Amino acid sequence: MDETTSQNMEIFNETTILISSVLLAPYFTSEFGPEQANMSLKIGWILSGLTLGNVLVNELLMVSQICSKIFQCLKPHVLKLFS
Numbered sequence: 001m002d003e004t005t006s007q008n009m010e011i012f013n014e015t016t017i018l019i020s021s022v023l024l025a026p027y028f029t030s031e032f033g034p035e036q037a038n039m040s041l042k043i044g045w046i047l048s049g050l051t052l053g054n055v056l057v058n059e060l061l062m063v064s065q066i067c068s069k070i071f072q073c074l075k076p077h078v079l080k081l082f083s
Contacts, residue, residue: 015053
C-alpha cells in the first residue's frame with residue numbers, strides 16, 4: 001500500500017471514530033430516558049451503519065490493491081505467453 005493511500009485510509013478511520021464518539025456521548029451523560037427510546041434506537045442503527053460502511057470501505061480497498069498487485073505480477077507472463 002502506498003503512503004498516500006495509507007494516510008487517506010487512516011484519516012477515514014479516524015473520522016469514523018470521531019463521528020462514533022460524538023454519537024455515543026449522550027449515552028454516557030444519561031440524556032436518554034425511557035421517553036427517548038426511539039432516538040436511542042436510531043442512533044444505534046446509525047452507528048451500526050457507520051461501522052459496517054467503514055469495514056466495507058477498508059475491505060474493498062484492500063481487495064482492490066491485492067487484485068492490482070496480482071494483475072501487475074501476471075501481466076508480463078501473459079504478454080510473454082501471447083507474443
